[in-house]
Amino acid sequence: MVTRRDLIAGAAAFSGSAAAGFLAVGRRVKARAADPQEVIARPIAEGVKAVTFDLAERPTALPCFDGKTLPLWTFESGTTFPIVRMKLGERFDTVFKNNLPMAGEVASIHWHGLRIPNDQDGVPYMTQQPIAVGSEGRYSFVPPDTGSFFFHTHCNSTEHFGRGLIGVLIVEGDEISPPDDEVVLLMKDWRIGPDGAFLPFTTDEGAAKGGTPGTVRSVNGERSPVITVPSSADIRIRFYNLDPMRISEIGFENAGAAIIAVDGNGIPPMPFESWRMGTGMRLDVLLRTAAPGESVKLFDYFSKEPYVLAEFKSEGPPKRTGPFEPTPLKVMPFAKLDETSAQRMPFEFSATPTGASIAAAGTVSDIQIGPLCLSKRTFWAINKQAWPGHDHKDLGPPFAVLKSGNSYIFELKNTTPRSHPIHIHGHTFEVLSSSLRHHPRVRCDTVLLLPNERIEVGLVAGEPGKWMFHCHILEHQEAGMMGYIEVV
Incomplete structure (x- = not known):
């Protein structure tokens, strides 16, 4: 019997197919009836969210490194991928120190997906002068939108991503009905050789093709992590593709799930189809978890064999007993596109x-x-x-x-x-x-x-x-x- 997994794997192998990228892989979802008008997100807080980053080399042994310690570059001590949460309406004030270990390794921080003033965009030589080693930079802006964003440097990006210099920024204030739980998933490969050391982060052949691939896959620094979640619950998953080059096609099997946001932008809940994701893309999904003691797996189908990215293991009494009816998110009041005059x-x-x-x-x-x-x-x-x-x-x-x-x-x-x-x-x-x-x-x-x-x-x-x-x-x-x- 041909399963839906087989269909998705076939679509992944044939990337030119018109159907590739949007095939259903979950149970049918009953969407809650939409209100006559979308609910607009409004500021829910004021004040300042102040953050200090120290860009530096920190030897780290992630679970996916199999006991090896590698010289990662991170934004702060004790955290590989910092997750900064703030509320819509707050000002974001950032001070960062460039203590990267290589002479001449300038830095600036780009806030991926944020519609902020141009002088805060963090592109060296274009919107600002880059920050030299030993120097300090600053950013201050009010994010205008809710959503799932991230930040990274914008110079020598291949090596910086390769060494782990990435962080997450979540702007809250878009939920009409809060989920039972939330999980942030950060997918990133690592280029590690047989000796346990980093391989060159880039090659001419890779750059001239689809990119130089990693050798070790990870989600949140682990190989196929098993994540404990409440049973029969609606959980929000913020999935980030933070790899320098990998393209994935993610999807669940045998689970009720709905896409509720793309790149942080809320949409009417859409029954979860497999979703083709390039690097830099994000997807927010509402998942109805399994019954107590059971689990749901998230797959990447864009490979020779479906790969388990993460497993959600249910524990505790059921949170919900009714049908899965995802609630839409609030949306931002974006300027309307005029297609006739565009x-x-x-x-x-x-x-x-x-x-x-x-x-x-x-x-x-x-x-x-x-x-x-x-x-x-x-x-x-x-x-x-x-x-x-x-x-x-x-x-x-x-x-x-x-x-x-x-x-x-x-x-x-x-x-x-x-x-x-x-x-x-x-x-x-x-x-x-x-x-x-x-x-x-x-x-x-x-x-x-x-x-x-x-x-x-x-x-x-x-x-x-x-x-x-x-x-x-x-x-x-x-x-x-x-x-x-x-x-x-």
Whole structure:
């Protein structure tokens, strides 16, 4: 008998399929009737959330390292991946010290998915001067949206991600009915050799293909963790793909589950389908847990064999006895896209001749990072332009100049045989259409562009400034598939 697991595995193997990426894997979900109007999220607190980070090397032995200790780079002592929680309406004040161990290792912090003032976006050489080793930087802003966000440095990103320099920022205030529990899942691979030491974080061959893969998989620093949850309960799962390159297709089997947010943006509860996720993407899911003593497994189907990412083991008396009826989240009052007047802008994502030749030859060597946090080779391009366009001494012109408040439709066309998760800083956008698959109309800040796919996304230009626009496979970003748009 062919199971749903078999169907998903087949879809993962055939990534060009129009159906790939959105196949049902759970029990049917009865969605609660929507109110006549969406519930708008309003500030629930005021004041200041103050955080201090100390970027430094800290030898760490995670469970997935099998007893080995590796020189991780982290934001604070005692925590591999810090999770900062704040409430909508609070100001976020951050002080960070750059105590990274390598001379010349500049740093800045980018707040992925947040629509904040441009000078707080944390892009070195563009929105700020980077912070040198031994120096201190500051950020202060009020997050305008609820949701599941994260933060990371934006220079030499492949190595920084590879060593674990990532953190989570959750802005609360979107729940109409609180769940029985919440679990944050952070998926990230590690490149570890047979000797237990880090392998090179990047290679020419990987950068010219789909990225240099890790050798050890983990979720929250463990291999397939078993997480204890209340029985027959509705729990909120915030799932983050924080790997430098891995693309996954996640899904449950034999469980009631609904997607309630994409990239932190609330949507009407949608019966959980397998969801194709590139790096930088997040998914909020409401899961009805199993009966006492039983468990539910979360799979990654985008592999040769389905891989168990995490197992949720139920303990204690049942929390709920009625049918699974997920409640929608509150939503933010985003500016409405005017599709009739929106200006269309084409963006083609392609390989350079150098990248195509290296991918074909299978040449392997280390990439050296240049003074603008980029490879000295360019393998990828947007609109035939490999960032920074001509040399590493200036930014070059923007891909487009947008007027704040106006509507635009970006036509994203992938002419390569690789997938690219495309991220735009400082904005969210609506996915309007795909040439290969039925993609739900959701709001996000990172969209996965499949090989030879054309996706249309609509956005309303936001805060003035220069905003990065790039593939979030970090080696692709550093090897040319990056640029910026300017909002005036």
